């Protein structure tokens with residue numbers, strides 16, 4: 001088995017996707033809002049399908065816009081159910097995302113002939129197809145995920161203090177005049193975008209592992225927020241690489257194998273933290 | 280009994296906050312004095328934290344308004360420091376003591392501004408004022424309750440505000456830390472700052488505060504401590520909680536309060 005150009009493409013794309021997830025995922029973990037990630041990763045489906053149907057292609061900004069808007073729709077619906085209808089928080093999340101996901105699944109089965117998507121691909125993704133969809137010789141997925149990674153880094157750099165403070169102490173943040181709600185929506189938009197990217201590669205079910213796994217592992221060892229980002233990125237890359245080779249060895253789904261490794265790395269880290277880092 | 284302050288730092292008019300059709304604050308109307316230490320007291324769920332948040336514009340008001348330094352809050356936000364109840368944040372957050380105090384130098388306009396030497400000097404000074412300099416690099420999850428409280432206080436000091444609103448700074452703090460925090464508040468007052476403290480301990484309230492607000496959803500009393508701290512007013516604030524009150528009753532009967540030297 002030799003390592004070829006195609007393998008490099010898949011590996012690079014996996015790394016880029018997992019890095020995209022680390023940025024919003026870190027804040028989700030710190031805000032104890034991991035379920036939002038799960039909710040959004042499912043609820044972007046109808047937006048994705050609609051964007052496919054309208055634009056007729058998988059590429060382009062239409063797709064990102066469709067996904068981002070359904071991500072924001074989830075956030076708004078959850079807030080609405082919670083604040084106006086007084087539905088319990090976790091119940092609101094559960095109701096909203098399963099509903100939207102169901103709508104998406106029905107759209108897929110109705111229009112599958114028109115757009116190039118099917119239910120398996122929606123649920124589990126297939127990063128192995130990455131090398132067959134090239135733009136100027138480079139896989140479309142890799143281009144998009146690298147572009148998004150740059151965009152997210154820019155948002156992180158520009159919004160660092162706002163995101164940081166409204167995550168750590170929203171009461172204090174609001175008291176000094178920071179628009180906590182606006183930062184919440186920015187974060188949800190970031191989650192939506194990285195989810196869309198991850199979605200195509202790993203499918204709706206496993207996105208949450210990418211969002212939450214590496215940051216949660218990093219949280220075990222990090223003393224400061226910048227360190228948590230770096231460590232989370234390191235875990236993301238290690239898991240992507242190891243997961244990729246595992247998938248090759250087992251001839252299995254790449255997304256599934258990476259998620260498996262993410263889980264194993266987390267488990268080992270918990271043990272290390274418990275037995276070696278005891279203060 | 281509601282007495283109006285002569286020089287006013289805060290004025291509230293008909294403040295009403297309703298959660299789920301239940302009033303949490305009802306028609307609160309008072310003024311708090313400039314340059315003094317005010318205590319806000321009342322039983323659990325009386326709406327003390329909500330009152331502070333209402334003054335800061337952090338909760339939606341169902342009626343009324345509050346003004347700070349005779350201005351709308353938005354015009355004087357940079358003169359106001361807020362210390363939330365310690366339990367309101369996650370102390371496992373990956374941040375060091377210094378990181379938290381640094382937040383005191385953030386401003387909503389200028390979130391991109393870099394920390395300068397002056398900022399760093401102010402942060403160092405705030406840390407040393409609360410005796411936490413040697414803990415600057417420690418992660419906040421590894422602090423005791425009293426140390427966490429002092430970190431919060433240092434962050435407020437770093438804001439260099441004129442008005443300080445502290446929500447239960449003495450909760451879960453040992454006696455000597457409580458004393459050192461109180462000394463610091465008195466020093467701040469001497470420097471002309473206005474300090475408002477949500478407090479639970481009736482035993483110490485009278486020595487600590489120049490002005491007292493008694494709250495139980497509606498306002499029971501607001502005025503100079505010596506006039507407000509009476510058996511009758513306390514009884515109507517803490518209706519039914521006799522265990523607390525009988526101790527205070529003893530204290531009141533003794534009438535042996537130390538004379539406060541507060542430089543008035």
Ligand SMILES: Nc1ncnc2c1ncn2[C@@H]1O[C@H](COP(=O)(O)OP(=O)(O)OP(=O)(O)O)[C@@H](O)[C@H]1O
Nearest residue numbers: 298299303321322323324325326327328329330364
């Ligand atoms: N976000 C909220 N939604 C609904 N009810 C709330 C909310 N925040 C507070 N309350 C209710 O408002 C009342 C007053 O709460 P508040 O926190 O102001 O009391 P408190 O006097 O500070 O109490 P404590 O001494 O326990 O800190 C309580 O009955 C509480 O249950």
Ligand SMILES: [Mg+2]
Nearest residue numbers: 327328329364
């Ligand atoms: Mg309170």
